[in-house]
Amino acid sequence: MPYALFxxxxxxxxxxxxxxxVWKLARQSGLVVDAVSEEEKPAPRPVLDNDYEIRPCxxxxxxxxxxxxxxxxxxxPLEFQLRS
Structure with a gap:
């Protein structure tokens, strides 16, 4: 099942x-704002800005x-070059 940003x-x-x-594109777009650590999980996880979420669709x-x-x-690569 494919995924998208909602x-x-x-x-x-x-x-x-x-x-x-979708996570990769969200990072490139600046929508991943932080990483949160949860007590049950050993590593931090990325968090999306505002009420964004990635869901199957x-x-x-x-x-x-x-x-x-x-x-x-x-x-x-084109976007990266344009921002330089």
Missing amino acids: CHEARLSKTYPTEAD RPDPQEDPVENRAEAERDA
Whole structure:
């Protein structure tokens, strides 16, 4: 099942094949604001800004999650160069 970024019930991103893909894009977009440690878990975990969350969802009929990931990977180096 593909994953996407949500705020409440609104889907904010394209769908991607894995939850890790969405986390990576959220980090690149500056939406990961902190890491929280829980007593039961040995390592800190990332936290999304505001009420954002990553959830499984069905892609739109014309959408291909694998192509979305490939497009994001192609665009990432360009965005990095533009910000320099």
